Amino acid sequence: MKFLRNKIDQLKKPFGKGEKWEKFAPAVNALDTFLFVPDHTTQKGAHIRDAVDLKRTMITVVLALVPALIYGIYNTGYQYLHQLNGGDVAFWDAFVHGLWKVLPMIVVSYAVGLTIEFIFAIYRGHEVNEGFLVTGLLVPMIMPVDIPLWMIGISVAFAVLIGKEAFGGTGMNILNPALLARAFAFFAYPTYMSGNKVWVSEATNVDAVSGETILGSLAAGHDVHFSMFNMFSGAIPGSVGETSTLWILVGAALLIFTGVGSWRIMLGSVIGGTAMGLLFNLWGANDLMNFPWYQHLLVGGFAFGTVFMATDPVSAAQTVRGKWIYGILVGFLCIMIRVFNPAYPEGVMLGILLMNVFAPTIDHYVIEGNIKRRKKRLAASKLKTA
Numbered sequence: 001m002k003f004l005r006n007k008i009d010q011l012k013k014p015f016g017k018g019e020k021w022e023k024f025a026p027a028v029n030a031l032d033t034f035l036f037v038p039d040h041t042t043q044k045g046a047h048i049r050d051a052v053d054l055k056r057t058m059i060t061v062v063l064a065l066v067p068a069l070i071y072g073i074y075n076t077g078y079q080y081l082h083q084l085n086g087g088d089v090a091f092w093d094a095f096v097h098g099l100w101k102v103l104p105m106i107v108v109s110y111a112v113g114l115t116i117e118f119i120f121a122i123y124r125g126h127e128v129n130e131g132f133l134v135t136g137l138l139v140p141m142i143m144p145v146d147i148p149l150w151m152i153g154i155s156v157a158f159a160v161l162i163g164k165e166a167f168g169g170t171g172m173n174i175l176n177p178a179l180l181a182r183a184f185a186f187f188a189y190p191t192y193m194s195g196n197k198v199w200v201s202e203a204t205n206v207d208a209v210s211g212e213t214i215l216g217s218l219a220a221g222h223d224v225h226f227s228m229f230n231m232f233s234g235a236i237p238g239s240v241g242e243t244s245t246l247w248i249l250v251g252a253a254l255l256i257f258t259g260v261g262s263w264r265i266m267l268g269s270v271i272g273g274t275a276m277g278l279l280f281n282l283w284g285a286n287d288l289m290n291f292p293w294y295q296h297l298l299v300g301g302f303a304f305g306t307v308f309m310a311t312d313p314v315s316a317a318q319t320v321r322g323k324w325i326y327g328i329l330v331g332f333l334c335i336m337i338r339v340f341n342p343a344y345p346e347g348v349m350l351g352i353l354l355m356n357v358f359a360p361t362i363d364h365y366v367i368e369g370n371i372k373r374r375k376k377r378l379a380a381s382k383l384k385t386a
Contacts, residue, residue, distance in 0.1 A: 004035070008032050008035070008036075011028060012025075012028050015028045015029075023122060023125075026121040026122055026125070026128050027118050027121070027128065030127065030128035033055060033127070054130045055133070057130075057260055058130045058131065058133040058134050059133065060254070060258050060260045061134045061255065061260060061261075062133055062134060062137055063254065064250075064254040065134075065138070065141065065241070066251075067247040067248075067251055068141065068247045068251055068304065069141060069240075069241050071241075071244045072102065072240040072241035072242075073095060073102050074094050074098055075098065075234055075235060075236075075244065076094075076098035076201055076240060077093065077094030077099075077101075078235065079199075079200045079211070079235075079236075080200055080201035080202055081093060081097060083208060084209060098201075101145050101201050102240055104149055105140035105143065105145075105147075105149065105152055105240070106136070108156075109139045109140050109152055109153075109156050110132075111153075112152075112153045112156045112157055112160075113132045113135060113139075113156045113159075113160050114136065117129060120169065124169075126169075129170035130170065131164070131169075131170035131171070132160070132170075135159070135177045135178045138308060138309075139152065139181045139182070140152065140240060140241075141239065141241030142178060142182050142239050142241065142301065142304070143182065144198040144239060145198075146201060146202065146204065147192045152181075152185075155182070155184045155188075156181050159178065159181035162180070163175055163180040164177050170314070171314055172314075173314055173315060174315060174356060174360075175353055176309055176312045176315045176356055178309065179352055179353050180353070182349055183349060183350075194216075194343075194344065195216075196211055196212035196213075199211035199212070199238055213238050213299075213300070213346075214226060214231065214236060215288070215300050215338065218287045218291055219343075221286075231245070231295060231298040232245050233245075234246065234247065239304075241304065242300070242303075242304040242305075245297075245298045248303045248307050248308075249303070249307075251308070252307040255307065262311045262313075262316065262323050262327075264323040264324050265306075265311045265317075265326060265327035266306050266307055266311060267327065268323065268325070268326065268328040268330070268331065269306040269327040269331035269334070270306065271331060272330060272335075273293075273296060273302060273306075273331030273332070273334055274331070276334075276336055277292075277293025277294070277296040280293070280339055281293050300345070301346055301348040301349065302348055305330075305334065305348035305349070305351075306327075306331070309348075309352050310326075310352050310355070315356040315359060317359045317362045318359075318363050319362075319366045319367065321369075322359070325362050326358075326359055326362055329355055330351055330355045333347065333354060334347050334348045334352070336351075
């Protein structure tokens with residue numbers, strides 16, 4: 001590591017203060033702090049000391065995404081080859097096809113997003129923000145596999161420019177940037193984001209391949225041919241990384257164990273989704289309402305959105321009680337939008353984005369409520385003393 005440290009120090013010399021390339025220092029510092037913990041420390045005053053900085057937090061989220069990503073790559077190839085040839089599909093055949101389709105999506109997402117992040121860091125003279133380490137991987141995982149790469153690039157550019165940089169960068173955004181990218185793609189290019197020909201690789205080019213999702217089938221009044229195990233394991237058509245509840249739960253366990261993700265928001269979302277699903281089961285007016293409540297939690301983007309989107313530390317509620325309220329309402333809205341909007345049977349994106357807007361209001365009233373209760377306790381204690 002000392003060899004690498006010395007090489008990076010040599011590389012940074014022309015970018016030091018007063019040197020020729022000083023303006024471009026944020027780009028080199030980004031590489032340095034990605035590999036090594038920053039060596040600048042405080043000398044006096046009260047400060048919180050922690051070995052885990054924002055980059056390490058973001059990398060933990062990336063690691064939590066890896067199981068769902070790897071399965072998503074495999075499932076992309078499996079869905080295509082299984083529908084094309086039938087029967088069993090060799091793991092490596094499916095994985096190679098999936099990697100061939102998904103890897104360019106990841107490359108484009110990171111290339112566009114990081115380029116914009118570096119340009120703004122150099123222009124504003126601050127360090128490169130770490131938030132896009134996660135956003136850059138989230139975006140391709142919540143997109144249909146065959147969406148054109150240029151659409152991913154434009155969606156990422158919109159999310160970073162309008163969703164983040166317009167508000168001041170990482171930590172200042174109101175909405176989850178990855179969901180904003182998906183929302184932009186959905187409304188700008190709806191034919192590439194919905195229907196039964198976008199969720200399985202090559203479905204639009206090969207007659208033998210179709211790709212209707214479970215929610216799409218229910219919204220159209222068709223029967224569901226997938227088992228409960230298929231829904232849980234993720235062997236169903238859908239966005240690249242959203243289908244496997246099993247591997248998403250593995251990522252959730254890592255986020256909860258490391259304290260990076262809020263278990264209160266995750267559990268609150270499950271409680272809200274369960275309550276809404278039970279209410280619709282009692283109502284039972286159509287196929288989506290009759291769909292068992294526990295299966296609502298397994299299909300679509302519910303699990304992925306609950307674990308990786310709703311828990312975004314910037315756009316989610318910050319107070320303890322606010323996280324419970326926020327999570328429950330996210331789950332509640334996700335299932336309600338899914339059922340009431342047959343034109344868009346996946347309500348997770350809109351449910352979370354809507355609650356992103358109300359998260360500061362929830363925190364405001366939670367804090368105001370705490371202040372009022374403390375004032376009442378203080379007044380009561382003064383009366384007893386008197």
